[in-house]
Amino acid sequence: MKQARFEQQYRPLWDSLEQQLEQLEALRVSRKKRLPLDRFVADYRQLCHQLALARERTYSLELQQYLNNLVLRAHHQLYRYNPPLADRIGQFFASGFPAAVRRQWKWHLVSALSFVLSIALAWILVQQQPEMIYTVVDEAMLSDLELMYQPADSASADIHADREGEDDVLMFGYYIKNNIGIAFRTFAGGLLLGVGAIFVMLFNGSFFGAIAGHLINTGGHEAFFTFVIAHGAPELTAIVLAGGAGLRLGWSIIAPGQWSRLDALRLAARDALPTMYGVFALLLLAAFIEAFWSPRDFAPTIKYSVGAACWALLYLYLFFGGRQRGAGKG
DSSP, X not given: OOHHHHHHHHHHHHHXXXXXXXXXXXXXXXXXXXXXXXXXXXXXXXXXXXXHHHHHTTOOHHHHHHHHHHHHHHHHHHHSOOOOHHXXXXXXXXXXXXXXXXXXXXXXHHHHHHHHHHHHHHHHHHHHSGGGGGGTSOHHHHHHHHHHTOOTTSTTOOTTTTOOHHHHHHHHHHHHHHHHHHHHHHHHHTTTTTHHHHHHHHHHXXXXXXXXHHHHHHTOHHHXXXXXXXXXXXXXXXXXXXXXXXXXXXXXXXXXXXXXXXXXXXXXXXHHHHHHHHXXXXXXXXXXXHHHTTTSOOOHHHHHHHHHHHHHHHHHHHHHTTOOTTOOOO
């Protein structure tokens, strides 16, 4: 790329960064004030990369000096203020996590389609041909599931009637271990050129769809859906996001662009980490709901209402969280 085209392409970013720097340099830093750093860190990283390109391509010393001075100013502002940990965590969940999800929406969409389509296919197959359930679940597990989700008019339908507080705590720990293990395997599976992540999504979707289809056939669907609907919002969403993050890793190996595959993988991993931090938080939330709310014996209308609220609030947060009024996509 010629220098003139390089400057034309990236000049808007430099002008934007200079405006942000002027605001930061004019601000008297105190613990009571928040620095406007929403886009600053991402712009700073791009600027460092552009300075490296300018040096590698031996652009004019004037341009290199300009970019170097801009990097030094940005570096000084970035590291002169270290907000308290609680503030950083709050800022991450207020805007960083949903913005990271929206930034990688294409990968999450592929992951979601793999999951949803496998659910639909397994669901339809099992409803049309009930014996297909045995291709997904063995007989012993199926017996346990049928016992767990008996029809509501069964004499022993309330499987959680004798459950105590200690049991809830133990199950909370179990759900955390199980769910985070699935999410990590899904994310790491992306290293196999994305195939591993897709496989986990297809397998989990097929399992869920087959179980749902079978329980509809046997009349246990109400007990099943009222149990899973609330914690399913953060849990299933987290697994889908882990799949999308894994696909992002896989694509960086398949199409590294101008970087080496190792460098492209490092950049992709750094880009995906904010999403994974949020995934783990969602799985903690899902485990809490599953352990302490889902087993409670409330009327189906209450369970469905709470579940619908969980789904709606979560997706409102992911789609709109951290957006500045009048700003474009996150």
